[in-house]
Amino acid sequence: MDASRVWTIPNVLSMLRLALVPVFLALIIAGMDIAALVVLVVASLSDLLDGYLARRLGQVTRLGQLLDPAADRLYIFAALLGLAFRDLVPWWIVAVIIARDVGIVVLGIVLANHGYGPLPVHMLGKVATFALFFGLPVILLGVAFPAVNAVAAPVGWAITVWGAFLYWWAGVIYAIETSRVIHIPRVSDPRGSDTLEDQGG
Known part of the structure; x- marks a missing residue:
């Protein structure tokens, strides 16, 4: 398996998870907390799924190893910023x-x-x-x-x-x-x- 590949199923899932970060932040700031939680659950499930698929399909890549921790940190930052913006x-x-x-x-x-x-x-x-x-x-x-x-x-x-x-x-x-x-x-x-x-x- 070429670890330098970009367009794999797990990587696409990781990219979609990253794309949901600003949506998650906007929902928190807007006070749409239930919707924000739904987005977070979807993102978390996609995280589990892309990890499983990467191992199952032999599609573990360097990009995927970078995207996963980056997404986790961005969701943490988004939650922190959104909740702090609302003084929570x-x-x-x-x-x-x-x-x-x-x-x-x-x-x-x-x-x-x-x-x-x-x-x-x-x-x-x-x-x-x-x-x-x-x-x-x-x-x-x-x-x-x-x-x-x-x-x-x-x-x-x-x-x-x-x-x-x-x-x-x-x-x-x-x-x-x-x-x-x-x-x-x-x-x-x-x-x-x-x-x-x-x-x-």
Whole structure:
């Protein structure tokens, strides 16, 4: 399977999921919370489906590996911005999440300047992203259905704050790993490229 392919069924599903991000944001800002939740459910199901199809059809591609986490982050940002715009969540939590991702971009630039690609995704980062991707919709669920807000609000906030903490914890791990990697001595590869002298554990 050519990992550089673009037009695969899983990738098309991922692109459609990305196209729904501005729709999701607009619905939240407009106060159409039930419709926003429907869009989010559809996007989440498409996420599960494209992952299944990619493995089942042997269509795992580099583009797909980039689109999936990008879509997750954009839905998190959209939920944060939409809810903050309506004063349903404080702007400080928006700043906390965005500042962490700006930091990750900076680390990526540092790695690239030293000739390295991005670091492997840490499991803690995956857990943090899942917590945010789950916690914010629970908050939105309580807004959409006031009858369940007494339960949804505290549960959603607990998961979201915990997710933000783990998000930054993972960011610190990435920063430490970046520092370690860029200080590893490099040796010349016979093929004309530089390689790590010690890959570490």
